[in-house]
Amino acid sequence: MSKKIHKQIHQQDRRRTIKTLGVAAGVGLVSKYSPSLFPRAYAASEPIKIGAQFHRTGIGASYGRWYERTAAAAVKLINDEGGINGRPIELIVEDDGTDPKRGAEVVEKFATQHKVDVAYGTLFSHVVIGSSPRAGELKLPYIVVSEGHHVASGKLNRYVFQPGITDVKxxxxxxxxxxxxxxxxxxxxxxxxxxxxxxxxxxxxxxxxxxxxxxxxxxxxxxxxxxxxxxxxxxxxxxxxxxxxxxxxxxxxxxxxxxxxxxxxxxxxxxxxxxxxxxxxxxxxxxxxxxxxxxxxxxxxxxxxQTEYDKFFRAAVGVDGNGASLSDPKDVSTYAHMFGCWETLFIIKQAMEACGYNSAADRPAFIEAMEALTTFEESRNHPQGSKVFNPQIHQSFGHxxxxxxxxxxxxxxxxxxxxxxxxxxxxxxxxxxx
Amino acid sequence: MDFGPFLFLATLEGLVQAAVLCLIALGLSLVFGVMRVVNVAHGEFYMLGAVLAWWITGWFAGNPAIGFVAAIIIGPLLVGVIAYFVERLILRKVEYDPEATIVATIGILYIVQQLVLITFGPDARPVDTPFYFLIEFPWFGYSGYKLLVICAAIMLLLAVWYVITRTRLGLVMRATQYDRETAQNFGIAVNQVYAIVFATGAGLAAVAAVLIVPIQQAHYLMGRDPLLLSFIVVIIGGLGSIRGTLVAALIIGLSDGIISVFFSPTLAKMVSTLLVAMVLVFKPEGLFGSRSQL
Amino acid sequence: MSSEQAKSIFLHAGVLAGLFLLQFFLPEYHHLSVTRIMLLAVFAMGFNLLFGYTGLLSLGHAMFFAAGMYGAGLSAYHLGWSVPLSFMVGIACGVVLSLAIGLIALRTTGVAFMIVTLMFSQVAYLTIVYFTTYTRGDEGLVMPESARQFVLFGQQLSLTHPGTRYNLALMLLAIVMASVWLLVRGDFGRSLIAIRENEARTKMLGYNTFLIKLKVLVVSGTISASSGAGYALMFAYIGSSFATIQYSIDPLLYTLLGGAGTVLGPFLGTALMFYLIDITSEYTSAYLLVAGIVLVILVLFFPRGLLGAVRNRWFGWLP
Known part of the structure; x- marks a missing residue:
């Protein structure tokens, strides 16, 4: 079964007590909101499922932890404000182990078992590159926050995007x-x-x-x-x-x-x-x-x-003015990268709303809506700064x-x-x- | 930088690497020599030593030397105790069957690694050096602490050598290594010896880790490379030979550093690995072992 | 004996037939996963031939897997060669590498053999990284469009189609399983087991044990390479992570879990390990902790692997 958010709420207390511990704090954050907080209008509607492929273990685990926390904060905000097209986001997190083989398996799992609407990705380039052929062939949009030059190189495929962070080149x-x-x-x-x-x-x-x-x-x-x-x-x-x-x-x-x-x-x-x-x-x-x-x-x-937007972003993710966790000043975030997770979720929302996304059948329309994007203004949704999106190479350019x-x-x-x-x-x- | 000082620096670095490697390998060699089993989890005991050092030094404010001294005493002891129980609860149960031990220790490797990840998190954790002293050579600065690491390793090595060759415990260990059944017939509690050897081996790896952790950082995946390297050292040096372990650690530590003076670093790694492999192929009993011991 | 042989043929053919039928019932995700499992099981079967039957523990089999993967992947990527041709290149690379490694490494035995293979594998990994210009090292390469379609026996096949991949993987598994089955039941197989049990005596009986070991290492390496080549072409990605020590330990795990020295053991072990990680990772990020605990339990209570235990207790005829 998928890690449904509802399930997590019920499991949360048990998890805390038996201390499976490894369950990253981010998941805890996601489960902090409960369905009863949703406005009635869409409380009953099916959620939009976003499959999040993160480094929970392996060499990238430091990044993965913060990616998960940032994504959870953005999902909470979007859901509090009415979700996407009136539907809440359900974030389904799977660990890629910072390994391209497992990464590709996770993408397959998103597409065929969790049946997510879009997949949303990870940092290490080899995981992105190893996963992308599977995403393309399963026709699953795969939107990554990796800063690698792979997407912009034109060597991947039409289903892979990197709109939330500038590439290394x-x-x-x-x-x-x-x-x-x-x-x-x-x-x-x-x-x-x-x-x-x-x-x-x-x-x-x-x-x-x-x-x-x-x-x-x-x-x-x-x-x-x-x-x-x-x-x-x-x-x-x-x-x-x-x-x-x-x-x-x-x-x-x-x-x-x-x-x-x-x-x-x-x-x-x-x-x-x-x-x-x-x-x-x-x-x-x-x-x-x-x-x-x-x-x-x-x-x-x-x-x-500091902009209002950055202040808001820090508060939402739980990061202080030194870029460390509010609960532990020794726990320093991956601040130079993780904003991409935040911004990418708002971009997914923007594109889904532009094409009136309804179900997996609308994925081609979603891709075209993504390709219709051109600029992102510095705002609460884009706290790192404004960006120019090049639809040809599916890559954003920022300050x-x-x-x-x-x-x-x-x-x-x-x-x-x-x-x-x-x-x-x-x-x-x-x-x-x- | 000129060639001479460059070589000098590479040699110093090689010596530090050799010192630490020697301690880790010594632990592995003891286990290997006496118990005839391959402990794949040895690198995790090393990692555990490093992470515990970070944890223990966190208890003490003020002078970093206090925390460091506490860590180098408590850390290896804790690791030894854990290893003792691993030996009692698992290795003894599989009767030191070589294959079963490999699988069991791979299992232990995952267990230790993941427990550390869960408990202490995935970040690389720094430990402050007990003292900070930069030796200013005319060409470059060099950390005085690194020289201390070399000295400490030599002292520990001498201590282990003394225990093995000059004490009753060492005699018992050597007897067990030489012929388990005869040793048993002479009233040696072989089981107890095994447990002590296993715990000591893990403890030595932990000591090496506490020494290295002010130079490197504690990280839950740090156990793998030293495991591979110390395996190589043990085989090259010949089983159960302290002298061989020392010489092999020096060869591996120095060759890696010095070859990298002449080749591009990745190529240097390839060449040095190949060279060591060839030594093994053409002298498979190791430099100081006898063929019958393999 | 012959009735046991019949039972054995029936069992293995039954497993293959079952796998063939399974594709019509499996939910989509498991259909994709079983494809991977079959390919990886081929890798483990190659490994088992050397380890389970001959008693030679290689800790460097990732290099053979990688030889197949890069032989196939690089010729498809840089030379634009067709899928069957690239696959053959991958296998050829496996033959050449395992022959070369065998000639050198088989001069050693026991623990030294483990370490030497491990070191050669490390060199293979560094070689891939060193030639990043051609391999893109750790990032790896995505196979081009041209390597996703091919013609086999007049049939136009597309590797983007999951059914095609499933049946190709099954075909490879069937070929390898049949070969291993024939090999281990024949005289050659008995000489392997003789070496495993007592090499010195086998030598005294007049067998050229070096040649036998070399042959089995080449077969084992080539089977592993075929798995790597298949993996590269089917999932359209090659990367240096597949040459790391982890991929040398995996087949050992699969084999020991399923039962070393059994034909079906590696397949069973691969499937169990895959699902163990896949399912536990949904509940905890510490899924490797679960894997570790399972390994320890296994070794305490089923030291000969699952099929080994089955063979000891019930079915002595299991090959």
Whole structure:
């Protein structure tokens, strides 16, 4: 049986008492609302089922937990405000184990057992890529929040979208002008030696060259590495900017060892916050990060000019001004990415309402409605900022933030324009058959 | 950086890696040598040691050294106790059948891993170093704590060596390893020896974890790579040989670091793994073992 | 003996016929899942030939699965070769790799063999990552449209069609099951078991045990590769995660769960493990905890696997 929300309500207390514990807090959040809260008008109507494929276990579990919490908060808000076309959303969460094989199985399960209306996806690129052929062939819309370049590359299929978060190619390109203009033109890059790292390597190298800069050295770290010190000597002496991006549980080791190695004689350091996502900046030995810069998808620390929307978003998800959980200040969120889960659900709602979505038979109409979207204005539903959606490549382009570490917090020094991250589309999904 | 200092740094890093690896492998080797079983859950005992270290240091405010000292005493003890019960309740019941032990320990691997995930969450957890001291070489800075890790590993190694070769307990262990039935006939409680050896092996892995956790972080999936590496060390070194384990740990630790000076890192990993595999193929009894022990 | 043989043929043919009929009754989701289970069971059967019958425990079978997967996937992706041709390339890669690994690794025995295969498998995984330019490493590749359709015996087949996939997987399973069944019942099979029970004595009796082990390793690796090739082509994705240690441990689990040294054991183990994880994951994210507990219980009470227990207690004739 599916994990129906109603069922969860009944199970909630029992679960708490027997402490199955592993049931992520997000599910608890979903079950906080009860059907009696729905306005009468649609209390009896069938819910819209959204299958959520999240990393509950495996290497991506830190992200998955926050994705689940964010999604649960957005679902609650949408349902409190009348749902989609008057119908409540039922979020059915399945764990992909951060594994592409299980990811594909989960998509099959959504389509044929849970019989969801749309599937809604996950972070790690390999899970998205492994799942997408199954989504396409089962004709199940699969809307992901992954930041990978896979959707925009045109290599997936017409049923896969990424409207809620900018892809890595765009993120990287939009950093180059600022880095070249403010930090230096001679760059050394450190990145993981797999596809995600190679995307950074390729797109940034090209982008910095266009700014008149050059990459002095490329340092690829093997995926099984747990210790990084011996890679830092490869950084050439005349490096002006050290560009780093790391993912996985080893990230904190990486950043610490970078600090130890360079001591006070460091070049300018620019990193992607992926290197420190879900990590507290007040962690001992991260002091050396003072004065270094980070890309952020969404500023983790509430800024002086914080918008009403960001304030609302934080409160709804349960995150404080430092990007940590309200209930545990040591529990730091994946703030630079998880906004995408929030925004994507409102986009699904928008498209479903535009096409008068009724049942799975309307999926083609839903796809076309998604492809009719063009822009999203900064608003409560889009707290990260406005975005431009390119229907040909099913990808959104948004503002990016560059923040400086000052007093163990990140202060935004630059908000890039959407145009900074634009590139020529590499495919056209709209020409594919439905 | 010039070639010389680069090599020096790679060597230092290799030594740290070798020190930690040696401790983990020693635990595995003890279990392997005395009990003749493969403990696939060994890496999880290591992980448990690291996570417990994070948990225990969280009790103490103020000087991080206090928490660290508490962790290095309590953590391995707890892990040892858990391992003791695993041995009593499961391994003894399957009568140390090699295949059954592998399946049972795979089961234990999942159980420990998932219990840690449920209890402590999926995030990588940092532990503060007991002291912070940066050695400023002319070419680069190096963490003084890492040198302490090397020293601590050497001391522990000496202690284990002393226990095995110079004490009654060690004699009993060696007797059991050499010939289980004869040992039993001489009135040695083989079952008790097994339980103690298993607990000690897990405890050694936990000590290694507590030492490493201020350098790396505690994470519920961190047990896998050390498991593989320490397996390799144990086989290369030859079963039950402390000297072999030490030499093999040095070879593995250093080769990984130094080869990466010459090749691109991923290629270096491939080359060093292949080299070690070839050593095994052409000297399958290990460097210091005798063929009959396999 | 012959009546036992008849019983055995009847049982295995019955399982295959049952699987064929099942496709008309299975709900959609289980139809899709059984397709996967049959393919993975082929992998486990290949593994079992080496482990269950010959007593050689490889901890690196993921490399053979990956050889099939990448052989088939890369030739379909980069060269645009047809599905049957790509599948054959995958199998050929399995033959070549298992022959090469066998010639080297079979110089070792026991625990050293476990570790050597494990290390070679790690090298295979790193090789896939190292050539990210062609493989896209961990992200992997999606098979192109051209590799979703093909002509076999004059029939136009589409891999996007679940029925086609189901029956192709069943066909592969049937071929492998029949081959394994014939193999283990013949003289060759008896020599394998002789090696498992006492290699030194088998050698003394005049058998070239190295050659026998090499042969069975190649058959085992090739069967595993056929599973990998099938997996790549049917589910249209290849990625380096399939070459990780997890995919070397999985067939071991399936085999031990179902019963090592039985023809049907790996299939039964694969199916049980799949549904164990699938169902428990709906109730708790700690489904691997449940899997762990099941393994421990199994090993305490059914140390020879489920079919092994059945064989010991009731049906001694089970191959």
């Amino acid at each position: 765009s993120q990287v390109i939009s950093m180059a002008p600022w880095v070249a203009g403010n930090l230096g033109k001679k760059v050394t890059m450190i990145f993981p030696d797999f596809a995600f790292g190679h995307d950074h390597r390729d797109y940034f190298s090209t982008a910095i060259a266009q700014q008149g800069g050059e990459v002095l050295e490329l340092i690829a770290i093997p995926p099984t590495e747990t210790s990084f010190t011996r890679y830092f000597p490869r950084v050439p002496k005349d490096t002006e900017v050290l560009y780093h991006v790391m993912v996985g549980p080893g990230v904190l080791t990486f950043v610490k060892e970078m600090g130890q190695h360079f001591g006070s004689k460091r070049p300018e350091i620019f990193g992607f916050i992926d290197s420190l996502e879900a990590v507290d900046l007040a962690t001992p030995q991260l002091e050396f990060l003072e004065g270094t810069y980070f890309w952020e998808g969404n500023p983790r620390y509430a800024q002086a000019n 990016q933030y560059i923040s400086k570490v000052e007093g163990q917090r990140l202060n935004v020094v630059q908000k890039t324009s959407i145009e900074d991250g634009m590139y020529e589309p590499e495919g056209d999904y709209t020409k594919m058959a439905l």
